[in-house]
Amino acid sequence: MHPLLRYTLDLFESLGHTPPANTAAPKPPTRAPRRAGTPDTPKAIRPKVKAPEAIGSSAISQSALAHPLIRDVGFTHPQATRSLRLQGVQVAFSLVRARRRSIGMRIGPDGLSVRAPRWTSLPEIDQVLQARADWIVRKLHESRERHTHLEQTRIDWRDAAVFPYLGGLLRLRLDPAHGFSAVGAALADVQGEQHGPLLRELRIALPLDASPAQIRDATQAWLMRQAKALFEERLNHFAPQLQVRWTRLSLSNADKRWGSATSDGSIRLNWRLMHFELPVIDYVVAHELSHLRVMNHSPRFWQTVGSVMPDYSQQREKLKDPTAPLW
Numbered sequence: 001m002h003p004l005l006r007y008t009l010d011l012f013e014s015l016g017h018t019p020p021a022n023t024a025a026p027k028p029p030t031r032a033p034r035r036a037g038t039p040d041t042p043k044a045i046r047p048k049v050k051a052p053e054a055i056g057s058s059a060i061s062q063s064a065l066a067h068p069l070i071r072d073v074g075f076t077h078p079q080a081t082r083s084l085r086l087q088g089v090q091v092a093f094s095l096v097r098a099r100r101r102s103i104g105m106r107i108g109p110d111g112l113s114v115r116a117p118r119w120t121s122l123p124e125i126d127q128v129l130q131a132r133a134d135w136i137v138r139k140l141h142e143s144r145e146r147h148t149h150l151e152q153t154r155i156d157w158r159d160a161a162v163f164p165y166l167g168g169l170l171r172l173r174l175d176p177a178h179g180f181s182a183v184g185a186a187l188a189d190v191q192g193e194q195h196g197p198l199l200r201e202l203r204i205a206l207p208l209d210a211s212p213a214q215i216r217d218a219t220q221a222w223l224m225r226q227a228k229a230l231f232e233e234r235l236n237h238f239a240p241q242l243q244v245r246w247t248r249l250s251l252s253n254a255d256k257r258w259g260s261a262t263s264d265g266s267i268r269l270n271w272r273l274m275h276f277e278l279p280v281i282d283y284v285v286a287h288e289l290s291h292l293r294v295m296n297h298s299p300r301f302w303q304t305v306g307s308v309m310p311d312y313s314q315q316r317e318k319l320k321d322p323t324a325p326l327w
Contacts, residue, residue, distance in 0.1 A: 075140045077111035084126055086133035091140065095125070103128045107139040109147055154326040157212035157219075162199075163325050165223075167277025169199045172219060178205040185222045216327065224251055227271040234285040235267065241308045244292040258319060259284045261291040275324040283315035 080092035093112035103116045103125060116125050129136065155163050159174045178184070184205040204218050228251060235246050247265030253272075260268045267288050273281050286309045294301040305312050 075111050075144070077113060079113075080111070082122075084129055086129060087137045089137050089140075091136065105129070105132070105136070107136065107143055109143065111143075112136060112140065155216070157215040159208060159215075161215075164275040165200065166274060171199060171201045172215065173201055173203045174206045174208050174210060174215070175203040176205070176207045178203065184218065220327070223274055224271045227251060227269070227274045230274070230281070231269050231285065234282055235289065238282070238286050238289050238308055242286070242289050242293060242304065244289050246289065246292065259288045261288040263292070263295060265292060272324045276318065279311075280315050280318050283309055283312050284319075286312065 074089035074091060076092040077094045079094040082095045083090060083092040085091070091112055093114055094110075095114050095116065097118045098115045100115060100117055103114065103120060105112060105114045107113075114125065114129070155161055159172065161172045162169050164170070178186075186203050188201050188203065202219070202222065204215065204222070206214060206218055228249065231249055231251075235249065239246055245265055246267050248267070250266070250268050252259070252268045252270045254270055258270045258273060269284065269288070273284060283305075286305055290301055290304040293304055302312075309315065
């Protein structure tokens with residue numbers, strides 16, 4: 001179906017009626033003649049206000065999202081083009097027409113996004129969403145709670161900031177009168193702290209009035225150097241046991257992917273793994289090296305991982321915990 005025709009149909013459906021057939025337009029009713037000397041009685045002018053219930057299933061524009069009735073919806077996607085009430089919760093979602101055979105939906109940090117075939121009508125889309133309303137609302141709540149929790153872990157880049165490091169805690173200290181080497185930072189254990197021996201301190205060669213961006217960049221540079229050295233050590237530890245040979249290591253900054261491997265022996269590992277304890281890092285390293293033998297996730301692959309890490313399933317579960325803070 002032509003996109004312009006589909007857009008026209010969507011517009012009519014959102015207004016609650018279908019386009020008229022090829023019929024002649026009705027003639028306006030003939031007004032009865034007014035009696036001489038009788039003035040016209042003015043009618044009260046009532047504003048046309050759409051009831052809140054009417055917003056339950058209608059197309060909306062970006063400017064309409066600023067309306068109070070839209071602003072109070074339970075979940076609103078930043079690119080929302082349509083709103084629907086699901087399980088008593090108003091959900092404004094992104095609807096995109098695409099070349100596909102079925103209606104697909106995805107729930108991410110921004111909310112609900114729906115992709116539908118060009119020929120699918122709006123009532124059909126609404127019907128599919130209503131059928132999955134329980135799942136949609138539950139996942140939206142889970143996504144919101146997860147995002148709220150992650151925001152609480154965001155690092156406040158300042159002197160004395162603390163974040164997870166190799167299963168313990170690392171505290172930042174700005175030291176303008178440093179005597180470090182060219183790397184500009186030094187790691188030391190902190191004695192006599194109530195946190196115990198797990199607390200370590202990273203002293204950074206920056207002035208006390210350094211900006212949050214400067215502190216973050218200096219910390220990230222140091223952390224990436226530590227990650228590269230540790231990852232190479234763990235790769236060399238597991239590669240002989242798996243009888244594979246890795247050729248190149250690169251660091252990744254992906255949000256949701258901890259590692260990857262290619263058949264030529266190239267390994268990519270996320271430097272944010274340094275927030276986890278060593279057994280978790282070892283699992284990711286063994287996982288990617290195992291792909292050099294089995295380039296899929298078949299039972300044979302997991303047997304290969306288990307040959308060097310019998311408790312790999314436990315370590316894999318720890319990756320799902322929000323240990324890695326937001327930067």
